[in-house]
Amino acid sequence: MSQPTPAPPPAAAIAAAASSEVRSCTPLGSSHAWTLHRGELADGRPFFAKVADGCAEALGSEAAGLRWLAEAPGGAAVPEVLAADEGVLVLELVREHRADAEAAAELGRRLALTHRAGAPSFGASRPGWLATLPLDNTPGERWPEWYARRRLLPYLRDARDRAHLDSEDVALLERVLSRVAALAGPDEPPARIHGDLWGGNVLWGPEGAVLIDPAAHGGHRETDLAMLELFGAPHLDRILAAYHEAYPLAEGRRARVPLHQLHPLLAHVCLFGRSYRTPLLDAARRLL
Incomplete structure (x- = not known):
């Protein structure tokens, strides 16, 4: 042999x-x-x-x-x-540099331009990945239905099957799933988003911020901002303020942050287990 x-x-x-x-x-x-x-x-x-x-x-x-x-x-x-x-x-290779407030503001302005570049639809023409977890990028027309079907439901099933969530946890998240359309806010066109924009995926080079490790697809632009807020980023207030000035956000965004954070939190439950269960359930409860 x-x-x-x-x-x-x-x-x-x-x-x-x-x-x-x-x-x-x-x-x-x-x-x-x-x-x-x-x-x-x-x-x-x-x-x-x-x-x-x-x-x-x-x-x-x-x-x-x-x-x-x-x-x-x-x-x-x-x-x-x-x-x-x-x-x-x-x-x-990105030569890392210390972040400062002006570089953060420039990131906000440039991220707005990335999002404005748009996408043909929600999703992508290629399969996606978040670390080692597959992402279903099947294109869709409206974000609430696409997000529930292609992002939340598959990872909810995965977390349940791995026994990281119990039946009561699943029932709570299914209640959120049933209300995604009402929670999503005004319709937005597909944005060109990074898709995994936590603070660790922002490197600060001598010429400003550089984004790494994307799960890029056509998505909702608030998703990238909510991900930055989930685990924090240097001078986050400057990033968000400059972004909003360049590409104003729809009213009520703060109330929608937990909705956009559900998917990365579910992914963390799938990857790392029950240590992320509490913040996931807290986000779900804030939406109900």
């Missing part, structure tokens, strides 16, 4: 994907189903790379999302995709 061919070492995999020799490659640990590396290509370009141990298709989806976000005129900065192939994603 033939033995499986061993995977190439990370530097070799990165070199093959980038069609370039790798001058240096330093491991940075791991995240979810991939190992992380930084180094330098033969032409001197510094890089950050992910090499999949599994769930390789998620890296291809991430690359497509970064390129799509980069197409938004004047929008928020994202790292350049240097290569994406066979479970390897190679990005330009």
